[in-house]
Amino acid sequence: MFNGILIDKDDSGYHVKLASIDESQLPAGDVTVRVSHSTLNYKDALAITGKGPIVRQFPMVPGVDLAGIVEDSSDPDFKSGDAVVLNGWGVGEGHWGGLAQVARVQGKWLIPLNAAFTPAQAMAIGTAGYTAMLAVMALEKNGVTPDKGDVLVTGANGGVGSFSIALLAKLGYRVVASTGRASEAEYLKQLGAAEIIDRATLSEPGRPLAKERWAGAIDSVGSHTLANVCASTRYWGTVAACGLAQGMDFPASVAPFILRGVTLAGIDSVMRPRQDRIDAWTRLATDLDPKALALISHEIGLSEVVATAHRLMDGQVRGRVVVDTGR
Structure with missing residues (x-):
């Protein structure tokens, strides 16, 4: 039993x-x-x-x-x-x-x-941290480097958001964190966020193409938030989408993709091949500050x-x- x-x-x-x-x-x-x-x-x-x-x-x-x-x-x-x-x-x-x-x-x-982690540490990372690492790797693969500009993280207080901030900051990116909980600003700054914005600025219906703001983004929210994130991404930037906290819908236009060359990279962590998983956990062992856990x-x-x-x-x-x- x-x-x-x-x-x-x-x-x-x-x-x-x-x-x-x-x-x-x-x-x-x-x-x-x-x-x-x-x-x-x-x-x-x-x-x-x-x-x-x-x-x-x-x-x-x-x-x-x-x-x-x-x-x-x-x-x-x-x-x-x-x-x-x-x-x-x-x-x-x-x-x-x-x-x-x-x-x-x-x-x-x-x-x-991975030998770098205890079982408890591995579960502190879990699917959230592993997904965040896959998202960071997708940004890197598409040429989003720290010198290209800010990277936005939505759903910043959640598991994926928290790990995304910690990983990106340790890798040298300037991170903008979007949250609906202003009281958590100090926590997000401790993780490495350089700037905090209110999620309300992204969660309502927006324009098909908006002012360029970030070189890349990791989004765990979906719906209008993801649409606005894409609309505000700079030329040849990449948005890694891995969640649907606001909804499964994507009320956007093709404008960011055909007029600015923006890439929308879907991040699936559930059915990922074994080698991708091992690669992500290997990166976590070197790129995640243990203090963040x-x-x-x-x-x-x-x-x-x-x-x-x-x-x-x-x-x-x-x-x-x-x-x-x-x-």
Whole structure:
């Protein structure tokens, strides 16, 4: 038996609880992991609160991230005792995820835990930090270097936003952070933001083409915000889009792309090939200041997950939530 967050649905409604689960209930997979740490992402909060159609089958253990030690494996790439990390691949949605003390998964979804990080540190980074690193790498690939000008980060107080600021600042970029929480300005400056702007300046319908303001951007908001970000990007700039906090719609025109040569780079972290994942985690080991983790993350136990998920959906949680499955 092991403890985990279990979501179920029946004729009486949607149910979420911390449950004692028998290992015989684990789904199919070729690697069994003793999970020491997981995280609580926005997607997990949607699943736990039932406010988004995240869970595709029931019952379900949520959790798109996990870190732990391999207990048993029939995958030749992993053996008992190996430290591993998993981000994405649909776990917590269509396959039981990391918010439990044990997980059974496909070996092809795992990568070795980078030696630079403890399991808790890896989960402080989690999908958010890994996604932010992929976004920074996309900007670099498209020639957005520190000398080209400012880089905007939207959704700055969230996990992806926080890591984006920390990574970009350490790499020498001047970062402009967009937030709806003015009270968090000092936190964003501690991460490395040089300028703070109100998200309201980007979140309403805007012009197809606006004044050039930044050489690149990392956007986790979508909708009108993403449209306005693209409209304000300089000639030959790149916008890395990786979220939809404001919405899935994109009410924009082609003007920024055909008149200024702007690139819109989509960042998918869920189905990324293994080598891309290893490359991103290798970069995180060198490009992320470890001191940022203490600013960006805090830790809770499994027993606190459900209540924290509701607070996250109400916009009351800053940065990253690490879950210690042992408490």
